[in-house]
Amino acid sequence: MRTAEVVIIGAGPAGMAAAEQLIDYDLDILIIDEQASPGGQIYRQPPHAFKVDNWLSSRIYKNGKSLLKKVSENKKINWLTQTTVLGITQSDDNETNYPHKITTCNRKGIQDIQTKSLLITPGCHDMSIVFPGCHLPGVMATGGIQTLVKSQQLIPGERFLFAGTHPLQLIVADQIVQAGGEVVGMIFAQRFSQVFAILRSPSVLIRHAGKFLYLAGVLLRLIKAGIPIRFSETLIQANGKARLASVSIGAIDRSGDIKKDTVREILCDRLGICFGFLASSELARQYGADYSWSSAGGGWVIKHDEWMSTGVAGVYVAGEITGVAGAEVAAAEGRLAGLGIAQYLGRPGSQAALPLFKKTHRRLQHLNQFANILKYLSYPGGKLLSQLATEESILCKCEKITLGEFKQKLVEHHHISNAGAAKLFSRTGMGLCQGRYCHYYMTKILSEHGALSEQDIGPFTARFPVKPVTIKSLIK
């Protein structure tokens, strides 16, 4: 069986920073990623066969791109790309030095890998919002639109509308306009004055001036290009028969209520949903890592100590899985996890890294100040989310269950008080995405229904395989 001393699952900023930290300790490192090239979603690279000039040319990507180059070019690191991790189990042999067994799947089939330690950095995915028409072809995650533009070099539509609460929509709209596409509008649910909340923290503003200046530059370019940017407005409904044709937009009053008499319609063939992100924590939960709920920070996130250890011996986490906070926080956490793993494996010299450990923690503290401001600025809040979700809206796209149907199950079986029971009675979360896109809403509804905390409701039980696979390929 293939073995490694360290397996890093996920080659985004956290995984790459950890690898960079571990290079000097002369370890047998294997990085596994579902994409063809490292970078994660933020630095998702164009295909090898393409030659792209000016890829992510803005200065804010400079550090990430140099990390990407350094890790990609290092000959000591082993790679397993275009490969999905299906699950992690304890090795069959208890006496082995390789206690963790990772089951992977790619075109060649299933492969088990045993390792002494592992770092789980699976990142996050866009939060899906429940509203009438949310299931229509043409409605996409803004992050999904962005990766088509920056990696595949494709503008996937003719008229783009972005709606939500997260500033990513500015960046993606800018990238589309720069590439020659048409953006018909950006809709922010927040009041414009809320943007100035950042001014209340001048030290953060100064420390992160580069990022604010970049965003200001993007904003200016969009205004100059004549793209309408609206605040205190929200999408209400996606319209169209077989596919998206238009989006209904309404104003939000000062108390947060949607004003139904203000509804107008915007014609578009592509809607980017941009309400923030959910942590992809299922793999770590499947292997026994402890978790907690964070409404604004990505739903179910994984607990860890200051060395990023999960408490399961030899298993570390870093990045969005610990709470969605962006690429820089992810990279800092990845560095800490790298130091933690070196120490766990007893590598010579790992003790001497204590000054770096302390320095990285100080940096992480500063980065988190920015991340927290962004987090609370871009959190849509329960009031908006529950107003958007009508009874006819699809809650679970895979199994096509409406919110009304789900609530009816709660009336029929009023004792339902956890995610697992709700799944059994309603089929919500039983489909191919395995609950990744419905669980956030469902948790909120159950919490309200039973007057219980999200922690009491709990997540869907994460089981092997964490992504669908045929029985045929498992038997081979």
Added chain:
Amino acid sequence: MAIRLTRNVERPDALTLILNGETVSAYAGETVATLLFAEDIHVFYKTDDAQGHAPFCNMGTCFECLVYVKRRHCSDSPAWVRACMTEVEQDMLIETGHQINSKHNSHENG
């Protein structure tokens, strides 16, 4: 209709494959999802009630972009794959708009 960017981008020579019975061209490194967008396909698969599904996440997590694919160098029977995670290949056969859970029922990790 989606547009392939050409400014600052050099693509390899085009390859050909069969999409819903018709010959179309694409470029090595493109995903099946990219090809389908470029060919103006809006429904990738359907659920039993004929509801159309199309890409949401473009990163392999939502499973909304499943299509039915047969590869030339693959002895396996045709299979459902995630269009966003599967690269195009010369002579690949792609079919869209099928109902899942009906006559085609095998999903491959693609």
